[in-house]
Amino acid sequence: MRTIYRFASIATLATALAVVPGSAQKTTGPKATYAMDVQTMSGMGMGAMMGGGLGSLLGGGGDNYMLELRLTSATPSPVQPEKGDHFFQPQAKMGKSVPLLGDAPGTSKPDRDYDPNQTMEKPKGRILMFWGCHANAPKGQPFIIDFAKMPTAKMPANMPQQMQRYEAQAKARDANAAWWPNGKSGKQPKSGSSLRGEHRIASAFTPEIKFALVNDYMASLNVNTNDSGAPILLNWNSVPTATGYVAWAMGGMERAGQGGDMVMWTSANNRDFGEGMGWLSPAEVQRQIAAKNVMPPSQTSCQIPAEAKAAAGGMMFGSMNAFGPEENFAFPPKPTDPKAVWNIEWTAKARFRAFASFMTGMGNSGMGGMGDGGTAPAPKKKKPCKGPLGIPIPGTEC
Numbered sequence: 001m002r003t004i005y006r007f008a009s010i011a012t013l014a015t016a017l018a019v020v021p022g023s024a025q026k027t028t029g030p031k032a033t034y035a036m037d038v039q040t041m042s043g044m045g046m047g048a049m050m051g052g053g054l055g056s057l058l059g060g061g062g063d064n065y066m067l068e069l070r071l072t073s074a075t076p077s078p079v080q081p082e083k084g085d086h087f088f089q090p091q092a093k094m095g096k097s098v099p100l101l102g103d104a105p106g107t108s109k110p111d112r113d114y115d116p117n118q119t120m121e122k123p124k125g126r127i128l129m130f131w132g133c134h135a136n137a138p139k140g141q142p143f144i145i146d147f148a149k150m151p152t153a154k155m156p157a158n159m160p161q162q163m164q165r166y167e168a169q170a171k172a173r174d175a176n177a178a179w180w181p182n183g184k185s186g187k188q189p190k191s192g193s194s195l196r197g198e199h200r201i202a203s204a205f206t207p208e209i210k211f212a213l214v215n216d217y218m219a220s221l222n223v224n225t226n227d228s229g230a231p232i233l234l235n236w237n238s239v240p241t242a243t244g245y246v247a248w249a250m251g252g253m254e255r256a257g258q259g260g261d262m263v264m265w266t267s268a269n270n271r272d273f274g275e276g277m278g279w280l281s282p283a284e285v286q287r288q289i290a291a292k293n294v295m296p297p298s299q300t301s302c303q304i305p306a307e308a309k310a311a312a313g314g315m316m317f318g319s320m321n322a323f324g325p326e327e328n329f330a331f332p333p334k335p336t337d338p339k340a341v342w343n344i345e346w347t348a349k350a351r352f353r354a355f356a357s358f359m360t361g362m363g364n365s366g367m368g369g370m371g372d373g374g375t376a377p378a379p380k381k382k383k384p385c386k387g388p389l390g391i392p393i394p395g396t397e398c
Contacts, residue, residue, distance in 0.1 A: 029344035030074065030330070032206035036350040037068040037279065038195060042220040043319070043357030065189045065217055069180040071100050077205035080105050082178040084203030091194040099185050100178035100203065124148070125259025128311050129271045133295075133302035135231045142307065143271050147259070178203065193217070195350075207345045211329040218242070221322045221354040227314065230306035232360050234318075237300070239354050242322040244285040244294040246277050249304055249319075249360070251312025263312040267302050268293040277321065279351055285323050294323070304360075315361030324352035 041064040071084050082102030088094045128142040180186070196216050201209040219239050226233040234247060247267040254260045268277070269292035280288065288294035295302065304316070329348040335341075 025334070025338050025340070025342055027342040027344055030347045031344075032074065032209065032346040033072045034201055034209050034346065034348040035068075035070045035072075036195075036199075036348075037066075038215075038217060038350060038352045039066040039068075040064075040218045040220050040354040041066055042222060042355070065191070065193055067180070067189065069098070069100060070177060071179070071201060071203060071206060071209075072177040073206045074176070075205075076176050077102070079204055082176065082203070082205055084178045084201060084206070086180065087200040087202070088195075089197040089199075091197065093189055093193045098180050099182070100180050100201075101182040101184050102176075102178040125255065126261050128261055128263045128308075130263070130265040130305055130308040131267075131271050132269055132305075133267055134305045135303050137305040137307040141305070142263075142311070176205070178205075201348075207331075209331070209346050209348055211327075211348050211350075213327060213350055215241070215325045215327060215350070215352055218322065218324045218352050218354040221320060221356040223247075223318070223320055223356045223358040225318075225358055225360045227309065227360045230309070232304035232309050232316070234302045234304065234320075234358075235300060236320065236356070238297070239322045239324075241324050241352070242297045242354065243282045243325070244280075244289055244297055244323050245299065245320060246294050246323075247302060247318060247320040249308075249316040251316035251361075253311070253313040261311060263308055263316070265304050265308045265316070267295060279353065280323050281326050281351070282323075309360070313361070315359070317357070317359055319355065319357045322354040322356075324354065326351045 069086055071082075073082070080102075081104045082100075084100035085097040086100060087097045124147055126147065127145040129145075130137055130142050132138065181188075194216050195213050198210065198212050218241050221236060221239050221242075223234055223236045226235070232249075236245070245267070249265045250263065252260050252262040266272075268288075277288070277294070280294070285294055289296050304318075309316070327350045331345050331347075332343070
């Protein structure tokens with residue numbers, strides 16, 4: 001599923017550039033913006049994309065490089081769909097270029113477009129929310145959302161209108177834009193790829209964009225779990241270019257006749273489940289470290305409270321982000337004369353992170369019992385239990 005980026009509008013970006021502290025310089029533009037999301041991904045299965053949360057499926061163990069590219073114009077393209085090319089250096093091992101492609105007019109996106117005929121299951125069960133690195137849950141945890149006790153007036157009766165509004169917002173983000181991966185191309189780089197050096201982006205609907213990257217794919221982040229005690233202990237390696245870390249985990253159990261309990265935990269110092277922590281700039285990471293919502297780069301361990309482990313039946317799927325550097329470019333360069341108007345043609349941003357997924361409660365069978373070469377019949381597969389909102393609970397069978 002293609003990631004829907006949460007970029008500020010061109011006007012918002014221009015306003016931000018115009019009010020940099022200590023500068024009253026007037027600006028125009030930019031006419032185009034470009035974004036590179038550069039990830040090193042490792043782990044054993046479940047990926048994390050819940051605003052930095054759980055959700056995408058990766059391949060087996062080992063490192064995976066992942067690039068997501070997006071070119072956006074301030075004005076509509078004369079040709080639909082929008083098209084462009086990102087040209088790489090040979091060391092990137094991406095071929096000469098990859099094609100950037102936008103939506104064809106009238107194209108429906110199953111991952112974006114809301115179906116008004118879709119029926120929604122009435123919420124059942126509970127959500128139990130834990131937060132912070134603790135051996136035992138502090139007073140006030142977990143925060144519990146019990147759908148059975150929620151007044152009917154608080155149920156999302158206006159969900160269709162909300163979904164249609166989200167769809168409209170997503171379509172607006174996709175307007176005047178081209179991206180990669182897309183339906184035409186999407187093969188990700190392999191180990192040994194390097195992004196350092198010159199990059200060029202060319203299209204018929206934006207100015208040509210050129211910049212040189214100093215940073216490269218981050219070293220892999222590897223998370224080890226130890227759930228032999230009451231809490232779950234997480235340990236990870238120190239990633240050299242990391243600016244900070246944040247972790248999430250989710251699990252659950254079925255309660256007979258009452259719906260399931262979905263258990264959610266984050267290392268952040270609040271119960272918002274790390275909302276908005278998918279990508280953070282180095283400056284924002286420093287602010288969140290001060291607020292204890294992001295763990296500092298010197299930290300290499302954290303505990304998931306024993307109560308969260310017990311509520312999830314001992315099994316949880318988790319993930320961690322190691323935030324990294326960020327590079328920003330603008331053309332033409334800012335005038336040295338503060339009275340001169342800065343007419344910005346384009347801006348570009350490359351941001352880096354490492355991501356790891358992990359699983360707890362698997363013991364020695366966590367990799368599916370590989371290696372014995374036996375032919376014992378496979379047990380009958382059961383369906384996962386359903387929790388609140390009818391969502392299947394990872395690691396459960398009913």
